[in-house]
Amino acid sequence: MATLMDRVITSKAAVLEGSRAIAEAVRLCRPQVISAYPITPQTHVVEALAQMVADGALKAEFVNVESEHSAASVVLGASATGARVYTASSSQGIALMSEVLFNIAGLRLPVVLTCANRALSSPLNIWNDQQDSLSVRDAGWVQLYVEDNQEAVDTHLQAYAIAEDRRVLLPTMVCADGFLLTHTYEPVIVPTQEEVDAFLPPYRPQHYLTPDKPLTMGAFADPEYYMESRYLLDRALERSQAVIEDAAQRFNRAFGRHYGGLLDTLHMEGARTAVVAMGSVVATLRDVVSGLRDDGHAVGLVKVRSFRPFPKDALRSALRDVDRVLVLERALSPGGVGILAAEVRAVLQGQPRQPAVSAFVAGLGGRDIPVETLQALIARAQDEAVEQGFADLKAELVEEGDEDES
Numbered sequence: 584m585a586t587l588m589d590r591v592i593t594s595k596a597a598v599l600e601g602s603r604a605i606a607e608a609v610r611l612c613r614p615q616v617i618s619a620y621p622i623t624p625q626t627h628v629v630e631a632l633a634q635m636v637a638d639g640a641l642k643a644e645f646v647n648v649e650s651e652h653s654a655a656s657v658v659l660g661a662s663a664t665g666a667r668v669y670t671a672s673s674s675q676g677i678a679l680m681s682e683v684l685f686n687i688a689g690l691r692l693p694v695v696l697t698c699a700n701r702a703l704s705s706p707l708n709i710w711n712d713q714q715d716s717l718s719v720r721d722a723g724w725v726q727l728y729v730e731d732n733q734e735a736v737d738t739h740l741q742a743y744a745i746a747e748d749r750r751v752l753l754p755t756m757v758c759a760d761g762f763l764l765t766h767t768y769e770p771v772i773v774p775t776q777e778e779v780d781a782f783l784p785p786y787r788p789q790h791y792l793t794p795d796k797p798l799t800m801g802a803f804a805d806p807e808y809y810m811e812s813r814y815l816l817d818r819a820l821e822r823s824q825a826v827i828e829d830a831a832q833r834f835n836r837a838f839g840r841h842y843g844g845l846l847d848t849l850h851m852e853g854a855r856t857a858v859v860a861m862g863s864v865v866a867t868l869r870d871v872v873s874g875l876r877d878d879g880h881a882v883g884l885v886k887v888r889s890f891r892p893f894p895k896d897a898l899r900s901a902l903r904d905v906d907r908v909l910v911l912e913r914a915l916s917p918g919g920v921g922i923l924a925a926e927v928r929a930v931l932q933g934q935p936r937q938p939a940v941s942a943f944v945a946g947l948g949g950r951d952i953p954v955e956t957l958q959a960l961i962a963r964a965q966d967e968a969v970e971q972g973f974a975d976l977k978a979e980l981v982e983e984g985d986e987d988e989s
Contacts, residue, residue: 595772595774595775596770596772596773597770597771597773598769598770599769599773600765600766600767600768601732601765601767601768601769602624602625602626602627602628602631602699602765602766603627603631604735604771604773605628605697605732605735605736605739605759605765606627606629606631606632606635607631608736608737608773609632609739610632611774611779612669612740612743612779613641613643613667613785614641614666614669615642615643615644615661615666615667615668616644616646616657616658616662616666616667616668617629617632617633617636617643617644617646617668617669618645618646618648618653618654618657618658619648619651619654619671619672620649620650620653620654620672620676622651622672622673624673624699624701624711624762624765624766625697625698627765627766628697628699628765629671632645632669633645650679651672651675651676651677651680652679652682654670654680655670655672655687656683657670658694659686659690659692662692663692663792664792664793665788665793666786667693667786668694668695669694669695669696669697670697671696671697672696672698673701673715673761674701674704674709674715674761675703675704677715677718677719678703678718680719684722684724685722686801687724687754688722688723688724688753688754688816689801689816690800691753691816691819692752693752693754693755693786694746694754694755695739695743695746695755695757696724696754696755696756697739697757697759698715698716698757698758699760699761700713700716700758700759700760700761701715702714702947702949703715708948708949709761709949710948711760711762711913711946711948711949712913712914712947712949713728713758713861713862713912714913714914714915714947716758717890717914717922720891723753723754723816723820724753724754724755724756724891725742725751725754725823725827725891726758726890727741727742727756727758727827727888727890728758728862728888729757729758729863730863730866731764731866732759732767732769732771733769733771734842735764736771736772737834737838737840740774740779740783741827741830741834742755742757743755743783743786744782744783744830744833745827745830747786748826748830750822750823750826751822751826752789752819753816753819753820753823759863763863764863774838778837778838781837782833782834820892823892824845824889824892827845827889827892830844831843832844842888843888844889845892845897846885846887846888846889846894846898847885848884848886848901849869849872849873849883849884849886850872850876850884851883851884851905852883853881854882854905855881855905855906856881856882856883856906856908856909856964857883857884857901857905857907857908857909857938858872858884858885858908858909858910858911858961859885859887859898859902859909859910859923859927860884860910860911860912860923861886861887861888861912864913864945864946864952865884865886867957868884868911869884871954871957871961875961882961885901887923890926893926893930898930902938907938907941908927908931908939908941908964909943909960910927910940910942911943911945911952911957911960912924912943912945913944913947914947915947921942921943921944921971924940924971928940940968941963941964941967942969942970943960943964943972943973943974944971944972945960945974945975946974950975952975956975960972
């Protein structure tokens with residue numbers, strides 16, 4: 584009897600592991616070149632794609648390489664020749680790719696990459712937080728964060744549409760929390776190939792390397808030109824906001840599922856306190872905020888879907904009437920403040936109505952974030968403004984660490 588991994592999903596709905604669901608979405612986008620190096624918790628995604636290529640279910644070249652740096656280099660080269668490409672990585676793999684990630688964005692190549700978010704060493708940890716993707720936030724990539732596996736499937740389809748749009752032509756990273764999504768089985772609606780083909784036509788590159796029309800890519804830029812190149816990259820990212828919104832709306836019309844484009848909101852009508860977060864924790868926050876709302880608390884939720892480009896205007900609009908903001912994030916800028924919190928504070932700076940912003944780091948290295956913790960953090964943010972707090976620290980370990988430092 585054929586197993587799930589032995590065949591291509593042909594039904595509209597199935598209970599799938601998140602990694603398999605992502606692989607199905609990528610297959611439906613018809614990439615021509617795939618290159619990746621396995622790293623937990625990304626491995627199941629590229630393992631499934633490699634099997635599809637081997638079985639003839641996906642007509643693509645799968646290039647085995649010796650490192651994540653090489654994988655990124657292969658898709659860079661393939662994209663430069665006009666191919667639709669795909670790669671994936673996590674944690675130290677993203678860090679090893681970082682040199683090439685900057686190059687891909689600077690060359691304006693529409694590469695799509697799945698980041699199965701995982702903590703960075705040291706100490707070694709294979710579980711989830713978002714430090715890896717956020718550590719390369721300045722590379723020039725579009726970064727989209729998903730809440731569940733259905734959104735992971737649907738966002739990969741949108742990612743190619745965004746990246747390949749001639750108003751953008753930038754690489755796009757789809758960030759899905761490792762293990763919490765990649766290794767969790769959920770009911771997922773898998774579109775048909777015909778539906779995806781109608782939404783995502785074949786890639787028609789405007790500029791690519793070919794002997795028939797020689798051109799130079801990645802030329803040396805002295806001080807007379809480098810700054811302008813970075814300016815144009817920044818402008819392209821800003822323009823991508825409209826394209827991200829457009830892709831979400833087109834997807835909704837085609838498939839009947841809507842994700843709010845740059846961000847999404849829940850119970851923000853009349854809210855005095857807003858929780859801002861991104862990734863899988865949003866699913867739990869939906870229940871927590873809805874419960875508090877039912878109990879009479881004026882609490883709302885803002886889900887940041889696009890971290891790059893950062894939705895400045897949309898966020899200002901969503902938070903314009905609140906008194907307090909709680910930013911919850913699974914990443915840390917050591918010696919500074921939370922990464923998402925710093926962005927939120929910058930957006931709200933100088934606004935006519937400037938709410939008090941509390942920042943809490945939670946869930947690093949796969950630490951659970953239970954409902955009780957979220958309720959306590961919201962209650963604390965309603966009482967005081969916290970510049971930078973840490974949820975659920977083990978006091979005895981912190982005290983021992985302080986003693987060691989002294």
